[in-house]
Amino acid sequence: MSPVDPTRVDGATEAAMAPASPGPIRQLVQRFRQQRVAMVALGLFLVIALLAILAGVLAPYDPTDGNSRRAFEGLSWDHLLGTDDLGRDVFTRVLYGARVSLRVSVVAVLLALLVSLPLALVAGYHGRWTDAIVMRVMDAMFTFPPLILALVVRSLLGDSEMILIIAIAIVFVPGFIRLIRGQVLSVRAESYVEASRSIGTTAPRIVTWHVLPNIASPLIVQASQAVGFALLFEAGLSFLGLGAPPPTPTWGGMLSRAFNFVYDAPGGIFAPGIAITLTVLCFNLIGDGLRDALVVGASPRRRWFRAGAAPVAAPAIPDDRPRPVLDVRDLHIEFFTDGEWRTVVHGAGFSVDAGRTLGLVGESGCGKTVSALSTMGLLAPRSSRVTGSIRLAGRELVGLSRAEMREVRGREIAMVFQDPTASLNPAFTIGNQLIEAIRTHHAVGRRAATLKATELLERVGIPDPGRRLRSYPHELSGGMRQRAMIAMALSGKPKLLIADEPTTAVDVTIQAQLLELLRELQSDFDMAVVFVTHDLGIVAEMCDEVAVMYAGEIVEHASAAELFECPRHPYTEALIASLPQAVEVGARLAVIPGQVPQPGEWPAGCRFNPRCRYVQDACRIDAVPLGALDASAHLARCLRAHELTLGGST
DSSP states (O other): OOOOOTTOOOHHHHHHOOOOOOOHHHHHHHHHHTOHHHHHHHHHHHHHHHHHHTHHHHOSSOTTOOOGGGTTOOSOSSSTTOBOTTOOBHHHHHHHHHHHHHHHHHHHHHHHHHHHHHHHHHHHHHOHHHHHHHHHHHHHHHTSOHHHHHHHHHHHHOSSHHHHHHHHHHHHHHHHHHHHHHHHHHHHTSHHHHHHHHTTOOHHHHIIIIIHHHHHHHHHHHHHHHHHHHHHHHHHHHHTTOSSOTTSOOHHHHHHHHHTTTTTOGGGGHHHHHHHHHHHHHHHHHHHHHHHHHHHHOOOOOOSSOOOSOOOOOSOOOTTSOOOSEEEEEEEEEEEETTEEEEEEEEEEEEEOTTOEEEEEOOTTSSHHHHHHHHHTOSOTTTEEEEEEEEETTEEOTTOOHHHHHHHBTTTEEEEOSOHHHHSOTTSOHHHHHHHHHHHHSOOOHHHHHHHHHHHHHHTTOSSHHHHTTOOGGGSOHHHHHHHHHHHHHTTOOSEEEEESTTTTSOHHHHHHHHHHHHHHHHHHTOEEEEEESOHHHHHHHOSEEEEEETTEEEEEEEHHHHHHSOOSHHHHHHHHTSGGGSOTTSOOOOOSSOOOOTTOOOSSSTTGGGOTTOOGGGGTSOOOOEEOSTTOOEEOOTTTTTOOOOOOO
16 A cells, blocks of 8 residues: 555545544533432532522512511511511522622632643643742642631732632632642653654643543542532631621621521521532532542653763764664663662664664663653653764754654654553544644644544554544554554654554454554555564564663664574573574473663673673673674674674574
8 A cells, every 4th residue: 555645635535434423521421410419419509509590580578678677587478588687588698698609609619720720730741940839839828727818818808709709719729739730740641641742742732632631530520529618618708707798698698697696596597507508518419420420431941852972983884875764873861760860771872774674672671662762852851861862864853952852753753652552542532632643743624634544544454444533542452552553653654663562462463463564554654663672573573673782781783684593692692592482392481590780780891791601700890892793784792792602593
C-alpha cells in the first residue's frame, strides 16, 4: 500500500462512517439514574429549588410584612408553618429564604472553582516557582479555621450578599486547589499524557483535552458536596448576624431569630432547621451518587536540554553512506535523586539511516528507554539533565525550546510506547485521540481528520475502522490498542519512529503480526526505526544494526548479522546464550549472574566485570573505551575483544 496522506479526503471512506455512539455524558447520566437514593435526593432538591424559584407565586404573604399582634401563632390554614416573633408568615420566609441560601451557596462554590481551577492546573502541570508560590499561599490559608476565616473576610469587606459569597468562596479555594493540583500531578505522569506530548501537542491543549477530563470525576463530587457545606457556612454566618443584611430572609437568619425565643416558642427553629438539613443531605447524597456513577464508568519557557561538553567522535560513517536520519553523539543523561545528580547514561552514541532499523538492546536498567525519551525531549527538565549532540536529519535538537521541540515531535519523530493501555486516554474514544494527532500537525477540519483517521486505522489492519473510531480503549484488545497507537504515531508521517518494546504487552501470535506491520509501514513510509527491546529474537528478525547497552554505556555496536555471528563483548555473548532458541529442548536456560548495577554504584573499570567470566585484573582498574575492531566498523568496549573467541547464535 502507498503511504497515507493525512490531508486527502476519500469519499469511499466517508461512506463507511457510521453515526456516532452515545457520548460519555449520556453514559454518565444513565449510570446515575441507576443510583436510586441519589435520584430521590435529586428529585427532592429539584422540588426545593422549584419552590424557591416560584416563591413569588406560591408564597401567600410578603416576607417582610408582619403584624406583632399575630406573633407566635401556631399552624393554621392562614399560616401553614405559623408566624415568627414579628408576626411574619414562616412558610413565606422559608420559601424566600431558600432563594438566598441556595443562591449564595451555589455561586460561592462556582466562584471558588473559577479561581481554583486555573491556578491549580498551572501549578500542577507546570510546577516550578508557580507551584511553590500557590501552595505556600494555600498553606497559609489552611492555618485559619474555615469559619474564622469567613468571619474575618466578612467583617473586613463589608455588609452585602456579594461580600458574603466572596467570604464563603475564599474558604473553599485552598481545598479545591489542593485537590485539583494533586489530581493533575497524578494524571501528568500518565503514559497517555507523555504520548500526547510525543506527537507535539501543546501544553494548553494537553491540559484541556487530557488532564482536565481525567480530574473531572473527583472535582464534580467535591463540588456537589461543597455546595452543602457552603449552605452550612451561610447558615452559620447568618446565625451569627453576619449573613445577608436584614430584612432579607435567610434560613440561617430565621434560625438565629427563632433561637432567641426558643423557650417561648420552640417550634420556630424546626422549619428553617429542617430545610437546611434536607438540602445539605440532598447535596451529599447527590455527590455520593455521582461518585458511584463515575467510578463505575472509570477505565482501567525552559529548555529541555542543557548545553554540555563538545561532542566526541561517534562511530565513523563511510563517505558513501547518506546522512543518517538520527545521529546521537556523546549522550549524557543525569537524574536528580536523593539530593544529588546521578548519571544514568554516559557517552552513548548511535545512528540510523532512512529505511533501516537500529536495535537498542539490554536488560532493564541499562538506559535504553531513557535514551529514547531524551531523543524525544520527554524527560522532566526539573529533575533531569541531558548533554551531548542529537541530530535529526542534520538538525541539532540540543538547545531547542519546548515550543520548537513540539514542532519536531509527531511531525518528524514519533514514538510507540510499551503499554498501549496506559498510553491511550481512557476518557476519550480512539477516534478523538487519533483526530487530535492528525489536526495537531495538519490544517484540516474535523470531518477530513475523521475520514483520515479511518484510513489510518484501516492501514494498520484494524477491521471495521469506522466502528472502532467510536470505541474506547478498554473496548479493544491489546493488539488492536497497539495498532491504534501505531496509527497515531504515523499520523504526522515522521522521518523517525521510536518503538519502545511495542510487543511486550501482547501474545506471541499478535507480536508476529505487529512486527510484520511495522516492517510494511517502514517500507511504505521510508522511515528510520529505533527498536528498543530486551528480546534478541526480535532484534534478529527486525534490525539491520544493533547497539548493546549496559549500565548506561554502549558496549557493542555492529550490524545485526555480524553481532549474532561473532559477538565481541562478553555481555552480548551472555545475552545471546540466554535466548531460549540457543539451548536444546529440556535443557536449563542460561542466565547472567548478578544484576545491572544502579546509577552511582557502577564498579571501577569495565562496568560488566563483576558478572563477566573472562574478567582480568586490568578490567577492574580503568574505564574501557568503545573502540573499532576491524574495517567493518564493529565496535566493542572490552579490553580482550581482540583475543577472545565468543560464541554467537547457532
